[in-house]
Amino acid sequence: MTAATANAAGQTFWRGDDGYERARLDAVWHERKPDRHPAVIVVPATEQEVVDAVRMARERGLQIKACSGGHSFTCSSHREGGMLIDLGALTGTTVDAAAGTATAQPGASGRLLNDQLLEHDLFFPTGHCQSVALGGYLLQGGWGWYSRVVGPACGSVTAIDVVTADGELLHADEHHHADLLWAARGAGSGFFGVVTRFYLACHPRPRSMMVGRYLYPVSLTEDVLYWLHALTDQAPPGLEFMFHSRRRRTPDGVMIEGAPSPHVTGIAMFDSDAECEEALALLATCPVVDRASESRTNVPTTLNGLYDANAVVTLQRYAWVGDGLWTDAPAEQLVPAFQELCLDVASNASYAFWYPWSEPEYPDCALSITGKHYLAGFGAWTPPDDGRPYRDWLAGHLRRMEPLSKGIQLADENLLDRPESRYMSETALRRLDAIRATYDPDGRFYSYFYGEQDTPGPV
Numbered sequence: 001m002t003a004a005t006a007n008a009a010g011q012t013f014w015r016g017d018d019g020y021e022r023a024r025l026d027a028v029w030h031e032r033k034p035d036r037h038p039a040v041i042v043v044p045a046t047e048q049e050v051v052d053a054v055r056m057a058r059e060r061g062l063q064i065k066a067c068s069g070g071h072s073f074t075c076s077s078h079r080e081g082g083m084l085i086d087l088g089a090l091t092g093t094t095v096d097a098a099a100g101t102a103t104a105q106p107g108a109s110g111r112l113l114n115d116q117l118l119e120h121d122l123f124f125p126t127g128h129c130q131s132v133a134l135g136g137y138l139l140q141g142g143w144g145w146y147s148r149v150v151g152p153a154c155g156s157v158t159a160i161d162v163v164t165a166d167g168e169l170l171h172a173d174e175h176h177h178a179d180l181l182w183a184a185r186g187a188g189s190g191f192f193g194v195v196t197r198f199y200l201a202c203h204p205r206p207r208s209m210m211v212g213r214y215l216y217p218v219s220l221t222e223d224v225l226y227w228l229h230a231l232t233d234q235a236p237p238g239l240e241f242m243f244h245s246r247r248r249r250t251p252d253g254v255m256i257e258g259a260p261s262p263h264v265t266g267i268a269m270f271d272s273d274a275e276c277e278e279a280l281a282l283l284a285t286c287p288v289v290d291r292a293s294e295s296r297t298n299v300p301t302t303l304n305g306l307y308d309a310n311a312v313v314t315l316q317r318y319a320w321v322g323d324g325l326w327t328d329a330p331a332e333q334l335v336p337a338f339q340e341l342c343l344d345v346a347s348n349a350s351y352a353f354w355y356p357w358s359e360p361e362y363p364d365c366a367l368s369i370t371g372k373h374y375l376a377g378f379g380a381w382t383p384p385d386d387g388r389p390y391r392d393w394l395a396g397h398l399r400r401m402e403p404l405s406k407g408i409q410l411a412d413e414n415l416l417d418r419p420e421s422r423y424m425s426e427t428a429l430r431r432l433d434a435i436r437a438t439y440d441p442d443g444r445f446y447s448y449f450y451g452e453q454d455t456p457g458p459v
Contacts, residue, residue, distance in 0.1 A: 005023075005026050005027075005043060005069075005086060005088035005107075008022075008023050008086075008089075009044070009045040009089035010043065010044070010046075010049065010089075011023075011042075012041070012042050012043075013042075013043075014039065014040050015038070015039055015040070020041060023043060023086065024037065024038070024041060024084075026086075026088075027041070027078070027084060027086045027088070028075050029069060029071055029072075029131055029316060030071075030320045031316070031317060031318055031319040031320075031382075032073070032075065032319035032320055032321070032383075032387065033319075033383075034075045036075070036078040036079060036080045037078075037080060037081075038065075038078060038079060038081070038082050038083060039062060039081050039083065040083050040084070041083075041084045041085075041086060042084070042086070043086045044085065044087065044090065045090075046090075047090070047161070047169070047197070050085065050087075050090075050163050051167055053083065053085050054085075054163050054164075054165070054167045054194065056083075057083045057444065058165075058166070058167060062081075062083045063079065063083070063443065063444060063445065063446050064082060064085060064194070064444055064446065065077045065079050065084055065085070065189075065445070066085040066086075066106075066135070067084065067085075067087065067088075068087040068090075068106035068107050068133040068134065069087075069088045069131070069132075069133035069136075071129060071132055071136075071322075071411070072136065072189070073320055073321055073323075073412065073414060074413070074414060074415070074416040074451075076189045076416075076446075076448070077189075079446050079449075085194060087106040087133075087196075088133065090105035090106055090107040090108075090196065091105055091107045091109075091112065092104070092108065093105070093108050093112065093113050093116055095116055095117060095120055095122070095202075097120035097122065100201065100202050100203075101158075101199065101200060102116075102117065102122075102199075102202055103198065103199050104197070104198050104200060105134075105135075105196065105197055105198075106133060106134060106136075106195055106196065106197075106198070107134075107135065108134050109126075109130060109131070109132065109133055109134070110124070110127045110130070110134060110137065111130045111303075113126060114126055114303055115304070118205070118303075121204065121205050122202040122203065122204065122205055123202060123203050123204065123303075124153065124156065124200055124203065125144040125145055125146045125147045125151075125152075125153045125156065126144045126145060126153070127142070127144045127145075127153075128143075128144060128145065128306075128310055129307075129310055129311070130307040130308075130310070130311060135195060135198075136189070137153065137411075138153055138184075138195075138198055139187060139189075139191050139195070140186065140187075140189070140409075140413075141153070141185075141186050141188070141367045141409065141410060141411060142154045143355075143374075143409065145240070145267075145303065146203070146238075146240070146269055147240075148237040148240050148358045149237045149269070151362060154184070154186055154365055154367055155185065155362055155363045155365065156201045157181070157184065157185055157198055157199065157200060157201075158173060158174075158199045158200065158201050159171060159172060159173035159181065159199035160172050160180070160181060160199065161195065161197040162195045163196060164180075164192075164193050164439050164440070165439060165440040165441075165442065165444035169196070173199070179435045179438070180193065180435070180439065182365055182435070183366050183432055183435050183436075184366075185364075186365045186366035186367025186410070186424075187366045187424075187432055188410035188411075188413065188423075188448075189410070189413070189447070189448055189449065190436075190448045192436045192439055192440040192445040192447070193439065193440070193445065206269035206270055206271060207271045208268075208269070208271065208272055208275070208276045208300075209267070209268065209269050209276070209300070209302060210267075210268045210273070210276040210277065210280060210297075210298050210300055210301060211265065211266065211267055211268075211280075211296075211297075211299045211301045211306070211309075212265070212283045212295075212296065212297035212299070213263070213295070213296050213297070214263075214264045214265075214283060214286070214292045214294070214295045215248070215262070215264075215294040215295070216261060216263075216288065216292050217291065217293055218261050218343070220262065220288050220291060221245065221262050221342055221343065222335060222336075222339055223286075223287060223288045224243070224262045224264065224286060224288065225243070225262075225331075225335045225338060226331055226335050227287060227288075228241075228243055228264070228356065229331040229334060229335060229373070230331070231282060231285070231356070232357075232372055232373065234282065235279070235282055235356065238268060238269050238270045238275070238279060239267070239279040239280070240266070240267045240268075240269070241264065241265065241266040241267070241283065241356060242264075242265050242354065242356075243264055243353070243354035243355075244262075244265070244351050244352070245261070245262055245263070245341075245342035245343075245345055245351060245352040245353075246260050246261070246263060246345060246351035247260055247345070247348050248261065260342065260343070260351070260352070262342070264283060264286070266279070266280050266282075266283045266297075267306065273300075276298070277298050281297075284297070315380070317382075318349050318380040318381060318382060319380065319381050319382070319383055319385075320378060320379065320380055321378070321387060321390055321391050321394055321414065321417070322376060322377070322378045322379075322394075322412040323376065323394050323395065323398050323408070323413075323414035323418060324353070324374060324375055324376025324377070324408060324409055324412045325374075325375055325398060325401060325402070325404070325405035325406070325407070325408055325409075326357075326370055326371030326373070326405065326406045326407055326408070326409060327371050327373050327374075327404045327405055327406055328371045328372045328373070328406065329373075329404040334373065334375075337400070337401045337404060338352070338354065338375055338401070340397070340400070341375075341377055341401075344393070344397070346379045346389070346393040346394070347380055347381060347390065349380035349381075350377070350379045350380050350390065351378055353374075353375070353376045353377070353378065354373065354375055355373070355375075356372065356373055356374075357370060357371065357372060357373065357374055359372075366424065366428050366431075368425035368427070369406055369407035369408070369422065369423065369425060370406075370409075371406045375401070376409075377393075377394045377397060377398070378394075379393060379394050395417040395418055398414075399418065405422075406422075407421070407422040407423060407424075408423050410423055413448075415448055415449060415450050415451075416449060416450065416451045419451075
């Protein structure tokens, strides 16, 4: 939550009002500010004010979109002529240590929640970036710390409080309005309601966390990628490892000129130092590890330490575009295709990303597309540049790799530039549409954002 959001809590801004433009810009987490203007922006300070806002939208014939402070790269919450409900001031959390549960309002950050869980030796798989609020993160699936062990965070959502299209506040769990809970577990920006509170099942906190990092020369990119593909099936779930192709940075995020280089990071989360060290030893099995230009391993860390380290990767002072895909493709197809993206990183702050995934069993949920590997690219630029070259760069590479794709992750969706992307199975999509027809038959809530194909305005 920004200071401006906190100051605006409890206020409503119609276009043209003092404070409207500040509220519009503050509802975007990075510097890619869209040229789209809601008719009204509501910044509720209480749950009742969310109910009042939805009822006002019905009376005025306005469509609605909510945001909570997450990382939408397309800023899909900003729709021309509609109502934007900015939930950034709703940051309340509670913890029931005896039951191992918590509740969180949508504007609360994952870092805030886990700070409160720490004193009770509990943990929740929150997002990798500290500025991500829980609302959008949980709705789109929730790929975070320790998710390779406990699954996507939406699987640990046991109930929600939600304001529906008719302005009614409902509690949805597995016994009451279970179809709404199903939709909230993975529908992302296609969800047709405003969640005001999430009920969460927490997990025992790993007692030991360690990090290993290796930096390789760009000439070894292919060798590292083939090894990484093979490591996916060998690594225990408690070892979260990832690959970045990016330029080097100083600890405070300043870019060091040069070619984008392979960075391999492993985060081990287990109940003992010995287990962490054993898992991180797998990073030293890379066949070219003796040629790494930098290496550090078995470095003790904390969750806040991980948040601080990630803060220099996706810097909020840039404008960003992101997109990705899930794939099960074999190495001989995947490595050459992804390497082309790695060697063509668009700017100093941009990067390519590979995240090996282990697929635990999911609860009954809208989330329906994953794979063994998640590949993504992120383009960064400095305004007033409009970013078109970076958008074209990323969309071009993702379209080139489309034959290898099972679908996209809604966390990084870019339906604005790639509207053809598949984000849900056909079975899940049909069920989602049927539930939407029950709870929002008039289309009060905007759904997924396709830009020019979107239909803004009154219903």
